[in-house]
Amino acid sequence: METAGKTTARQTMPESSAFTPLRLGPLTLRNRFVKSGTNEGMHYKCLPTKALLKHHRDIAAGGVGMTTMAYCAVSPDGRTFENQLVMSSEAVPHIRAIADAVHAEGAALSAQITHGGAFNQLSRLSTPRPGSASGGFNASGVLTGRLFKRALTAPEMEAIAEEFADAARLAREAGCDAVEVHMGHGYLLSQFLSPAENKRKDDYGGTVENRARFPRMVLRRVLDAVGRDMAVLAKICVMEGFRGGATATDAAEVARLLEVDGANMLVLSGGMNVQSPWWIFGSAMPIVDMKAREPRWIGRVALDMLKLQQPKDLKFHEMYFLDHSRAVRKAVTMPLGFLGGVASMESVDKAMGEGFDAVVLGRVLLHDPAFVNELRAGAVSRTGCTACNRCVALLNDPAGVACVLRPANDLNLNRIFAGA
Numbered sequence: 001m002e003t004a005g006k007t008t009a010r011q012t013m014p015e016s017s018a019f020t021p022l023r024l025g026p027l028t029l030r031n032r033f034v035k036s037g038t039n040e041g042m043h044y045k046c047l048p049t050k051a052l053l054k055h056h057r058d059i060a061a062g063g064v065g066m067t068t069m070a071y072c073a074v075s076p077d078g079r080t081f082e083n084q085l086v087m088s089s090e091a092v093p094h095i096r097a098i099a100d101a102v103h104a105e106g107a108a109l110s111a112q113i114t115h116g117g118a119f120n121q122l123s124r125l126s127t128p129r130p131g132s133a134s135g136g137f138n139a140s141g142v143l144t145g146r147l148f149k150r151a152l153t154a155p156e157m158e159a160i161a162e163e164f165a166d167a168a169r170l171a172r173e174a175g176c177d178a179v180e181v182h183m184g185h186g187y188l189l190s191q192f193l194s195p196a197e198n199k200r201k202d203d204y205g206g207t208v209e210n211r212a213r214f215p216r217m218v219l220r221r222v223l224d225a226v227g228r229d230m231a232v233l234a235k236i237c238v239m240e241g242f243r244g245g246a247t248a249t250d251a252a253e254v255a256r257l258l259e260v261d262g263a264n265m266l267v268l269s270g271g272m273n274v275q276s277p278w279w280i281f282g283s284a285m286p287i288v289d290m291k292a293r294e295p296r297w298i299g300r301v302a303l304d305m306l307k308l309q310q311p312k313d314l315k316f317h318e319m320y321f322l323d324h325s326r327a328v329r330k331a332v333t334m335p336l337g338f339l340g341g342v343a344s345m346e347s348v349d350k351a352m353g354e355g356f357d358a359v360v361l362g363r364v365l366l367h368d369p370a371f372v373n374e375l376r377a378g379a380v381s382r383t384g385c386t387a388c389n390r391c392v393a394l395l396n397d398p399a400g401v402a403c404v405l406r407p408a409n410d411l412n413l414n415r416i417f418a419g420a
């Protein structure tokens, strides 16, 4: 009964379906909120630290159904930065410590497994030119002096697919509940999917089906390796956001193929690291902050050039991939995670109403790990994250990624291994 008109609107309304459990293959999540991978940078000597454990424990305690650990490289060449987690038996006890902490808070842990292909800032690689879908000029190599990339051979693709499967097995051994195969944002599998990056003339280039052949081979290898025990997700671009890049029509076709293969959920993102990073975030890149942290003159010039390419009228709005993601929703019946600017209870409910199965949140949880619990309690209805993207400038910070509106991370925690 309402007394003195004090009952809040949320108390009288039925609870959002986003707070109901979600089945993803062999995994059931307590609710439909998933923390998106945000290259946490909380590694020491390429192994997870206590800072990473705290990061994911806080997010789990904050109410999500699942949190995603990123970026988990499937091999040393698969990293994009020097100090990134490489999936190895040495990493297992440290990931297990994180999985235990996340489970103790009632959430699940996913590992985003990935390979950068030609996109990396590594000082050394095992081959002189980085492998990609196609050879030719490598724009991201401007920073490392590796100006050319080369097309992977079929045996190399075979070996990399096996590395993904091995990484998934290690994630399972470490107690992870899911793996997310990264097929978006311009990393290796996305370099195959993108018509702008993939110029191959063989069975792996040309039509959408051909461009998806290698990513699908990786997915199926991962499903064969762990699919009975873990949920296997894939993150794809619903638009690449530049002339010649893949469109929502391409994404719908890719989704149909990944559905046939048996992926348990697709996370629907967009934008590409090199050509259109602003579309990953739906708002402008923090060029001033990025330049201030860039030690290489060539890097600062590259950032100036990026600024020139950035659309001048870019203005953040919630759910910035809605139209594109709808096209994918129409194409498949499998679970889909809606991502991109989910910043309020209204957006969460809108995503549910549009038929998406989960909401996948990045920056709002960097800003406030307890956002989900606060939404549920009706304590807040909207994030305080301003989509300024200054967290992105901290990608290589020694203390790890953080929201600049929050207290800084403890650097000391990023020097102690998670399982120590």
Ligand SMILES: Cc1cc2nc3c(=O)[nH]c(=O)nc-3n(C[C@H](O)[C@H](O)[C@H](O)COP(=O)(O)O)c2cc1C
Pocket: 036, 037, 038, 039, 040, 070, 071, 112, 182, 185, 235, 269, 280, 281, 339, 340, 341, 342, 360, 361, 362, 363, 364, 391, 392, 395, 401
């Ligand atoms: C600091 C930062 C690091 C990120 N690193 C990754 C990453 O490693 N892998 C990935 O798939 N996406 C990464 N993203 C993108 C997010 O997962 C997400 O797609 C994007 O932030 C849009 O979602 P949002 O509006 O909820 O923040 C990163 C985002 C941020 C802000």
